[in-house]
Amino acid sequence: MAKKMLLVAAAALIDADGRVLICQRPEGKQLAGLWEFPGGKVEPGETPEACLIRELDEELGISVTQACLAPFVFASHEYEAFHLLMPLYLLRRWSGTIVAKEHKALAWVKPSKLGDYPMPPADAPLVAWLRDLI
Structure with a gap:
């Protein structure tokens, strides 16, 4: 039986x-x-970029423009109840002070140290891509 597809957008904020x-x-x-990249579920009718702009404001209290979100890689992971598809965007510019509102x-x-933090199965494979890029 086919599993439900869940689309989640995430961002790697880089200082x-x-x-x-x-x-x-x-x-x-x-x-x-577990440790994860910030982001969240894409709502019906919402783009991944619009989702990140909303989620980063809700979770971290920062403002982000779509032009600053650079598509990078994606994760595709099968969980027991659903299949997760997660595009990861790179973000180097935002306004506001980052605060843990929900985490x-x-x-x-x-x-090089990201592997020291336990992550959900979908996030972990993205670490190698970040290590190679930065």
Whole structure:
């Protein structure tokens, strides 16, 4: 039987020192305690870019323009109940101060150290791409 396809957009925020922002999932959520790239589910009729602009404001309190979202790679991962498709965008410019509004914690991490943080199965394969790029 075919599984439901879930489209989730994520962003790798990169600071001036070449570090990437990862967020720890809060208690009570699926995969709680794991580290992920910020983003969320694409709503019906919404583009992945519009989703990220909305989610980054909701989760981190920052403003992002679509022109600053650079498509990078994507993850395709089969979970038990659904299949996840997740485009990852690179983001180097935003306005506002980053605050953990929905996550347990935030961390700025050098790409070579991202493997030290436990991540959901869909996020983990993206680390190698970031390590090679930055």
